[in-house]
Amino acid sequence: MSKIKHLSSLQNSLIKKVLLLKDKSRERKKAALFVVEGQRELELALKGGYIISTLFFEPSLSLEASLDKYNTVKEVISVSKEVYQKIAYRGTTEGIVALVESKNNTLENLKLKNKTPLILIAEAPEKPGNIGALLRTADAANLDAVLIANPKTDLYNPNIIRSSVGCVFTVPIAMANTSEIISFLNTKKIDIYCAALTASVNYTNVDYTKATAIAVGTEATGLTDTWLNASKKNIIIPMEGEIDSMNVSVSASILIFEAKRQRLTS
Structure with a gap:
């Protein structure tokens, strides 16, 4: 797994990008990226051959040891609770959000x-x-x-x-x-x-x-x-x-x- 970084600012450009991808279909298509939240969903994405570009996790909600299964992820980032609450879209959460590369569904x-x-x-x-x-x-x-x-x-x-x-x-x-x-x-x-x-x-x-x-x-x-x-x-x-x-x-x-x-x- 790549070296883990940490983000705590809501004004960070990458966090703003996550919010845009979450809310705007146009941005998802342009970047060929989309947002996935949750351990089960991400495991199924990997099983389905999807590539995880960036993985965000909130340490108090997810065990760092459980991140071992994501050893092929290009970028792993620890985020503050405030940042995580901003980028998560589910009421109940497992502390993991990721940017995943889209497939060409033709x-x-x-x-x-x-x-x-x-x-x-x-x-x-x-x-x-x-x-x-x-x-x-x-x-x-x-x-x-x-x-x-x-x-x-x-x-x-x-x-x-x-x-x-x-x-x-x-x-x-x-x-x-x-x-x-x-x-x-x-x-x-x-x-x-x-x-x-x-x-x-x-x-x-x-x-x-x-x-x-x-x-x-x-x-x-x-x-x-x-x-x-x-x-x-x-x-x-x-x-x-x-x-x-x-x-x-x-x-x-x-x-x-x-x-x-x-x-x-x-």
């Missing part, structure tokens, strides 16, 4: 290892909490990939990292526009099934054992016609109450685990 960089992949597609998700929940489902189901079409939110938004409990680092993710993703799926002969309210069949009456992509839209408007026209079949979860839709992450979980069930029993 379709060109996505490698599908399974010959019959199971993929989740989310079109234009906006709420970080929903995106985080979708990524937790993807991790739990060990999906081959999550594709985000027409993204509205920066993937490295701190709230996505927090709500995904680090699953943003454990799942292969690519972001592109709808036409690019449909072309990618067609080229690889991956069947598309769209969650939709109209012209749909019961989600249990579809065969997901072949190469499959399940697409979900926003709760407000659902999937666009471009997706519905590209769908092999539209699928629906029967609703027995007064409303006709559920939270997108809940719906995605039901559909994904039906696909998993079929694959385990086929």
Whole structure:
């Protein structure tokens, strides 16, 4: 591990940089860096092949001995409690914040290892909490990939990292526009099934054992016609109450685990 420095000034240029990266998507994209807080999240980032550029720790909250796992980090900095409270964004904390190098989450960089992949597609998700929940489902189901079409939110938004409990680092993710993703799926002969309210069949009456992509839209408007026209079949979860839709992450979980069930029993 590199020699540990110490910072106690809130006016330090590096601390100001952390605050900008935490709050501004534009700054994250420009610097190709983002902020991660917490031992578990950072361990998952390392496991996922991410590079930690700078590690900040507050000695009274984190044991210096536990820093041994970060021996590849370029720069390690001890900070005062005041500085740590300024750069941390969680109410409960473990005393560790880091700057991590972004990955290029393009379709060109996505490698599908399974010959019959199971993929989740989310079109234009906006709420970080929903995106985080979708990524937790993807991790739990060990999906081959999550594709985000027409993204509205920066993937490295701190709230996505927090709500995904680090699953943003454990799942292969690519972001592109709808036409690019449909072309990618067609080229690889991956069947598309769209969650939709109209012209749909019961989600249990579809065969997901072949190469499959399940697409979900926003709760407000659902999937666009471009997706519905590209769908092999539209699928629906029967609703027995007064409303006709559920939270997108809940719906995605039901559909994904039906696909998993079929694959385990086929």
